[in-house]
Amino acid sequence: MTLSREQVVRLDKAHVWHPYTAMDVYVREVDPFVIDRAQGPYLFDMDGRRYIDANASWWLASLGHNHPRLVAALQRQAEQLCHCSLAGTTHPQAAQLAAELVAIAPPGLTRVFFSDDGSTAVEVAIKMAVQYFGQRKGGQGKRRFVALEGAFHGETVGASSLGGVEVFRRPFASVLFDCVRVPSPADDACFGSAFEAIKELLRTDHDEIAAVVVEPIVQGAAGMQIYDSGYLRELRGLCDQHDVLLIADEVFTGYGRTGRMWACEHAGITPDIVCVGKGFSGGMLPMAATLATDRLFEGFFGGRSRALLYGHSYCGNPLGAAVAREVLAVMRDEDVVGQVQGKAKRIASAFAAMGAMPHVSRPRALGMVAALDLSLPISSAASRDFVETASDLSSHGYLGDAGWKVYDAARRRGAYLRPLGETIYICPPLTIPDDCLDELLAIVRASIEEVVQSIGS
Ligand SMILES: *Cc1c(COP(=O)(O)O)cnc(C)c1O
Numbered sequence: 001m002t003l004s005r006e007q008v009v010r011l012d013k014a015h016v017w018h019p020y021t022a023m024d025v026y027v028r029e030v031d032p033f034v035i036d037r038a039q040g041p042y043l044f045d046m047d048g049r050r051y052i053d054a055n056a057s058w059w060l061a062s063l064g065h066n067h068p069r070l071v072a073a074l075q076r077q078a079e080q081l082c083h084c085s086l087a088g089t090t091h092p093q094a095a096q097l098a099a100e101l102v103a104i105a106p107p108g109l110t111r112v113f114f115s116d117d118g119s120t121a122v123e124v125a126i127k128m129a130v131q132y133f134g135q136r137k138g139g140q141g142k143r144r145f146v147a148l149e150g151a152f153h154g155e156t157v158g159a160s161s162l163g164g165v166e167v168f169r170r171p172f173a174s175v176l177f178d179c180v181r182v183p184s185p186a187d188d189a190c191f192g193s194a195f196e197a198i199k200e201l202l203r204t205d206h207d208e209i210a211a212v213v214v215e216p217i218v219q220g221a222a223g224m225q226i227y228d229s230g231y232l233r234e235l236r237g238l239c240d241q242h243d244v245l246l247i248a249d250e251v252f253t254g255y256g257r258t259g260r261m262w263a264c265e266h267a268g269i270t271p272d273i274v275c276v277g278k279g280f281s282g283g284m285l286p287m288a289a290t291l292a293t294d295r296l297f298e299g300f301f302g303g304r305s306r307a308l309l310y311g312h313s314y315c316g317n318p319l320g321a322a323v324a325r326e327v328l329a330v331m332r333d334e335d336v337v338g339q340v341q342g343k344a345k346r347i348a349s350a351f352a353a354m355g356a357m358p359h360v361s362r363p364r365a366l367g368m369v370a371a372l373d374l375s376l377p378i379s380s381a382a383s384r385d386f387v388e389t390a391s392d393l394s395s396h397g398y399l400g401d402a403g404w405k406v407y408d409a410a411r412r413r414g415a416y417l418r419p420l421g422e423t424i425y426i427c428p429p430l431t432i433p434d435d436c437l438d439e440l441l442a443i444v445r446a447s448i449e450e451v452v453q454s455i456g457s
Pocket of ligand 1: 117118119120122152153154155215220221249250251252253277278
């Protein structure tokens with residue numbers, strides 16, 4: 001039976017609980033996109049309308065939707081082996097994927113632990129760090145974590161504990177573990193003091209600190225806040241000096257998003273642990289990995305009592321692994337990261353030009369990420385969801401709805417352009433064709449102009 005659009009919306013509104021969504025407002029007021037097909041940079045709704053996917057469907061579809069080679073790899077693997085555990089068993093896809101990942105990872109990361117999504121990749125990193133020091137001679141006191149203001153590392157309780165976006169943290173604060181918060185180098189007001197703060201903290205408290213966790217170069221959920229690679233280089237040196245692990249959460253930034261394969265490449269550093277997700281499977285299947293160095297890995301030698309006590313049911317899933325291998329093959333064959341360079345220039349210059357518009361500030365861009373902030377003196381009672389409040393790096397969010405007005409304007413023009421509060425950003429598929437990218441940039445500009453003119457005057 002084929003459902004009509006109205007039937008889908010009725011069932012949805014009767015039963016589906018949407019993420020980060022004020023459901024009473026949603027059921028009453030929101031007319032959702034109803035997507036039943038996607039191809040390349042486009043989403044198609046049930047009325048046959050086409051939308052450019054400006055955020056690669058929550059930052060995932062790095063090679064576009066339904067890439068024919070990824071679909072074929074999934075079909076081939078489904079006929080062979082859909083799942084087996086990695087407990088005393090292995091399979092060709094997991095073994096080859098691990099080797100292929102190590103070959104392109106920052107040098108020195110030689111071990112791969114598979115899990116399901118970005119949040120679990122971070123959970124793995126947390127448990128690795130805790131157990132590593134817990135069973136290392138003299139390391140027992142090192143069990144605290146340090147993370148940045150505005151950090152976002154995922155949704156599970158452990159990953160949320162590292163999170164520095166106050167609105168996401170607050171409802172769960174009573175059950176989150178203690179995390180030391182340091183100023184973000186992406187905050188212009190704190191740039192100099194951010195270096196001093198982390199330096200001083202590691203100097204005085206390194207006996208208690210297991211790891212510093214960062215989103216390298218770009219803090220995504222905080223509103224695409226970009227910081228100088230010098231901070232990462234400095235941090236690498238400080239962590240080495242004080243025997244603290246450096247964990248880089250490349251779930252968003254990895255796989256070419258910032259114009260290099262890894263954001264850490266901008267700084268030329270190798271972290272002790274790297275988390276990957278999102279683009280890792282081209283956004284097709286839940287599949288993630290946590291990479292570690294030999295030093296860390298060998299900390300778990302010494303028999304059963306010292307083994308890493310961690311593992312999810314779908315760890316190393318063959319379907320996900322087959323697709324993830326094909327992602328790497330496509331990236332190599334199509335020189336995806338090389339192709340990004342020209343597109344990145346177009347994006348950067350378009351956003352820089354938008355920075356001259358009234359009520360627009362802080363245009364910023366790196367690789368296939370760009371953002372700007374709106375500042376319109378309006379307020380609104382009904383916030384459509386909570387993500388919008390995340391755009392404030394420090395603690396309290398905005399309640400304005402200019403970002404959502406731009407979203408509506410872009411939708412009418414044929415783009416899916418979710419805001420982060422009053423931050424308008426794009427992170428399209430890396431493979432978006434140039435003409436489609438130019439169309440998207442024109443839509444962003446026209447949508448902002450429309451909203452600024454309607455309410456800014
Ligand atoms: C999205 C994200 C996560 C969480 O990934 P999920 O797949 O949503 O669990 C973790 N870290 C960063 C930096 C992210 O952007």
